[in-house]
Amino acid sequence: MSTTPILSVSHLSCQFKSQGGLFQPTRLLRAVDDISFTLEEGRVLGIVGESGCGKTTLARMILGLQKPSSGEVFVQGAPLSSLDRRARARLIQPVFQDPFSSLNPKQTIKDIISLPLRAQGTFEPHEIERRTAALLERVGLSLEQGLRVPSELSGGQRQRVAIARALILEPRIVICDEPTSALDVSVQAQILNLLDELRRDLKLTYVFISHNLAVVEHVASEVMVMYLGRMVERNQTADLFKTPRHPYTQALLASVLTPEPGLGLPDVGLGDIMPDPAHLPTGCRFHPRCLKALPQCATQEPPLRKPTDHAVLECHLT
Amino acid sequence: MSAILEVEGLAVRFGPTQAVRHAHFTVHQGETHCIVGESGCGKSVTSLAIMNLLARNGHRHAQKIIFAGEDIQAYSDRQMEEIRGNRMAMIFQEPMTSLNPSYTIGSQLTEVLRRHRNVSQAEAEARAMALMARVGITAPAMRLRQYPHQLSGGLRQRVMIAMALMCEPELLIADEPTTALDVTVQAQILRLLAELKQELGLGILLITHDLGIVARVADHVSVMYAGEVIESGRTADLFARPAHPYTRGLIDCVPVPGKIKAGEPLGSIPGTVPVMKEGFQGCAFRFRCASATDACTQDVPRHEIGAQHHVLCHHPVTDKGSRA
Ligand SMILES: Nc1ncnc2c1ncn2[C@@H]1O[C@H](COP(=O)(O)OP(=O)(O)OP(=O)(O)O)[C@@H](O)[C@H]1O
Ligand SMILES: Nc1ncnc2c1ncn2[C@@H]1O[C@H](COP(=O)(O)OP(=O)(O)OP(=O)(O)O)[C@@H](O)[C@H]1O
Ligand code: SF4
Ligand SMILES: [Mg+2]
Ligand SMILES: [Mg+2]
Numbered sequence A: 001m002s003t004t005p006i007l008s009v010s011h012l013s014c015q016f017k018s019q020g021g022l023f024q025p026t027r028l029l030r031a032v033d034d035i036s037f038t039l040e041e042g043r044v045l046g047i048v049g050e051s052g053c054g055k056t057t058l059a060r061m062i063l064g065l066q067k068p069s070s071g072e073v074f075v076q077g078a079p080l081s082s083l084d085r086r087a088r089a090r091l092i093q094p095v096f097q098d099p100f101s102s103l104n105p106k107q108t109i110k111d112i113i114s115l116p117l118r119a120q121g122t123f124e125p126h127e128i129e130r131r132t133a134a135l136l137e138r139v140g141l142s143l144e145q146g147l148r149v150p151s152e153l154s155g156g157q158r159q160r161v162a163i164a165r166a167l168i169l170e171p172r173i174v175i176c177d178e179p180t181s182a183l184d185v186s187v188q189a190q191i192l193n194l195l196d197e198l199r200r201d202l203k204l205t206y207v208f209i210s211h212n213l214a215v216v217e218h219v220a221s222e223v224m225v226m227y228l229g230r231m232v233e234r235n236q237t238a239d240l241f242k243t244p245r246h247p248y249t250q251a252l253l254a255s256v257l258t259p260e261p262g263l264g265l266p267d268v269g270l271g272d273i274m275p276d277p278a279h280l281p282t283g284c285r286f287h288p289r290c291l292k293a294l295p296q297c298a299t300q301e302p303p304l305r306k307p308t309d310h311a312v313l314e315c316h317l318t
Numbered sequence B: 001m002s003a004i005l006e007v008e009g010l011a012v013r014f015g016p017t018q019a020v021r022h023a024h025f026t027v028h029q030g031e032t033h034c035i036v037g038e039s040g041c042g043k044s045v046t047s048l049a050i051m052n053l054l055a056r057n058g059h060r061h062a063q064k065i066i067f068a069g070e071d072i073q074a075y076s077d078r079q080m081e082e083i084r085g086n087r088m089a090m091i092f093q094e095p096m097t098s099l100n101p102s103y104t105i106g107s108q109l110t111e112v113l114r115r116h117r118n119v120s121q122a123e124a125e126a127r128a129m130a131l132m133a134r135v136g137i138t139a140p141a142m143r144l145r146q147y148p149h150q151l152s153g154g155l156r157q158r159v160m161i162a163m164a165l166m167c168e169p170e171l172l173i174a175d176e177p178t179t180a181l182d183v184t185v186q187a188q189i190l191r192l193l194a195e196l197k198q199e200l201g202l203g204i205l206l207i208t209h210d211l212g213i214v215a216r217v218a219d220h221v222s223v224m225y226a227g228e229v230i231e232s233g234r235t236a237d238l239f240a241r242p243a244h245p246y247t248r249g250l251i252d253c254v255p256v257p258g259k260i261k262a263g264e265p266l267g268s269i270p271g272t273v274p275v276m277k278e279g280f281q282g283c284a285f286r287f288r289c290a291s292a293t294d295a296c297t298q299d300v301p302r303h304e305i306g307a308q309h310h311v312l313c314h315h316p317v318t319d320k321g322s323r324a
Helices: A055-062 A084-091 A110-121 A126-137 A155-167 A185-202 A213-219 A237-242 A247-254 B043-050 B077-084 B105-116 B121-134 B140-144 B153-165 B183-200 B211-216 B233-241 B247-255
Strands: A009-020 A028-038 A044-049 A070-075 A092-095 A175-176 A205-209 A222-227 A230-236 A311-312 B003-014 B017-027 B032-037 B058-061 B064-067 B088-092 B171-175 B204-205 B222-227 B226-236 B300-307 B309-312
Touching: A009 A055, A028 A055, A028 A070, A028 A230, A044 A055, A044 A213, A055 A222, A070 A185, A084 A092, A084 A110, A092 A155, A110 A126, A110 A155, A110 B171, A126 A155, A155 A185, A185 A205, A185 B247, A213 A237, A213 B064, A222 A237, A222 A247, A230 A237, A230 A247, A237 B309, A247 B183, B003 B043, B003 B204, B017 B032, B017 B043, B017 B222, B032 B043, B032 B183, B032 B211, B043 B058, B043 B171, B043 B204, B058 B105, B088 B153, B105 B121, B105 B140, B105 B153, B121 B140, B121 B153, B153 B171, B153 B183, B171 B183, B183 B204, B183 B211, B204 B211, B211 B233, B222 B233, B222 B247, B226 B233, B226 B247
Parallel strands: A044 A205, A044 A222, A092 A175, A175 A205, B017 B226, B032 B204, B032 B222, B088 B171, B171 B204
Antiparallel strands: A009 A028, A009 A070, A222 A230, A230 A311, B003 B017, B003 B058, B003 B064, B222 B226, B226 B309, B300 B309
């Protein structure tokens, strides 16, 4: 029953120019480099990877907030670049990490939530009122809280506002970039449970970026691992956590801090030298830090392989 | 080790709201003291109160705020400015609000050092680059010339960390310093802080909601709820024998990789933290607590339940596994 995937990303790249420092030439920073994937309706794609590896940039391109240097995003088969801003907003919406800085501090919660609806310019006031009230209730906020301003809500409540604002246009895809990393574990659980409920009830598709691997394991149906702008591994969630194939994925999983006192901090041997995105290593981008590197890793770009039906891996190791 | 920071009876009000109520804790030299607790329980306000950086509508009152042997409550603004960012540094929760968008990373980093130390711009830049490298920022020369919006969330957070370390402080207050970092970089930063703790005897007050971090790096933990420290103890004791029902609930909510059943909701503590107003009596957790009785509407006693382990609760859980 294979249909057109709801989201498909084809050879997407994004480069930034940056000043190299005094007397140095401008450098080209490849934030996202030739990423392709498809996502079926109702699924949740988790994206994990090193800080600065291009997750947010990828998310912004999918949202149409950042123009790709090359490649294209397709939503329900239609190229994103063929849609205008309003049409895009009806299909894809973001939920960002810090709800505080992304909410206008002077507006009431109701006004914040209804803004995307008002921006469409085609809805009657009573329809806006009705939808806003229904959504407030749906995300667990009271009408009274709807009259407050953001500073009068807790972090968890503000994240509910961000979710309500993302859902008001009844989009098909929601891009969550670190939606719970500012929240404590209990409130995080409430928000994740809410997102999951909404996904099932409204048949939403999520792209879910997070540094919290336990959270990703819980919410994602499939996971993509990024390193320096590349997708280095992708697999069904359970398989990825059970059999991580890429050495970077393995290092990532080994670095998780479980709440067990006395174990200290893991050192997975990646070294303290971080990669420089404006000066990419030759061969495999991970090779200078990889504990399993083979001689060819320093010179040849690793091939993209499919070790199983669902798994995608970019590595010389077999 | 002697205490670098001693806080007793700290209270902060915003109008009628009591954000912090008689909070108390001590940070020793060469020690990491973690504060954990639900969003809105007063962790950031506590640290801002120590630094005397509360918003205008905030009022601070304390029995003691002793930094390196001196009560700093009576310090003038100038005296505070002298120690802030210098002997006492802070990593703020939201890097974007504390980095100035219109100045380069480099000018903001060097400014801190030059304000407090008599060094040249070149020396300050050298120190900035060295620290950026230590927090894992490559191509520091390029990064120095960038503006905050050109950095990823994790890079901004690392810049904040480097900035806090510019003057080799004696006390570092770090408010959620690693939330935007992936786990490998997080481990690197935490290792760096542990090294500085050893090398320089740095005292660290670390605010985090990540109990994985707490378990691995804290020497001592204070758990806050609705503005109060409701439980405090050495890390191993607190994890082995959490005595407050809230602490137990919090530990139970932590999702651990490999142990979560797909399709099942995550455990959470139902309800939210109440807003504290003047005259509130009894335990603030009672509305969400499975152990609550009528007694819980009365003033809550403080129990010493072990060496350096105390709890504010009418019905502390004293034996793991027996939940009331
Ligand atoms: N507007 C911009 N100008 C220049 N460089 C940029 C810009 N936006 C992002 N970058 C660079 O692109 C790279 C990827 O950034 P991005 O924000 O996508 O990373 P990320 O994976 O989301 O990281 P994090 O986990 O830290 O949020 C970084 O090196 C960043 O500095
Ligand atoms: N300037 C202010 N005016 C009014 N209330 C405030 C102000 N700053 C903080 N508060 C309130 O004080 C309480 C404690 O806030 P604080 O920021 O310390 O929480 P926190 O424990 O740091 O939470 P989080 O984990 O979400 O960062 C909250 O109820 C908050 O709304
Ligand atoms: S004092 Fe009562 S309500 Fe508060 S935590 Fe203890 S048992 Fe629960
Ligand atoms: Mg990001
Ligand atoms: Mg805070």
